[in-house]
Amino acid sequence: MKFWDFFKAWLTLYFVIASGIFFVRAVYTMIFYPEYVLTNQAVLHTFVLALVASLPSFILFSNNEDSIFNAKARLITHFVVLEGVMLLLGGWLEWYETFVQALGIALTVLVVYAITMGISWLNMIKTADDINKAIEKRNNDADKIDQKGNRE
8 A cells, every 4th residue: 555545544534533532522521511511622632632543553554565464463563552542641631540440441442443443344355345246247258258359
């Protein structure tokens, strides 16, 4: 994958994460803090959080096709870095005060990561199936054409 294509995908990821945070924040505050008023600082925190959450994705970038081992190593490294960054950011923004609360944040990141990877895997399977069907159709069409270029 070329870097520019990766960057466009990352930019999309950034806005998806930011939108998700805004949505979750809206639902959470409507349920638990209906008197809450969204401040400029909260909006800024959301964009910073989305940036921090999406930046580790650059670990996944590779110019060439890697072995399965290298791809898995990059995924594991990405998860560990993302987990560490989210825990550090959570401590800085005072999301937790005790070890149990930090563990809850770490578990939440793990669950969201697993769901995201599962959805990504399903999308890759669908894309691979679509490509295989297109290749099979092209091969079948090619079989119907004789050597002179005439259809049988």
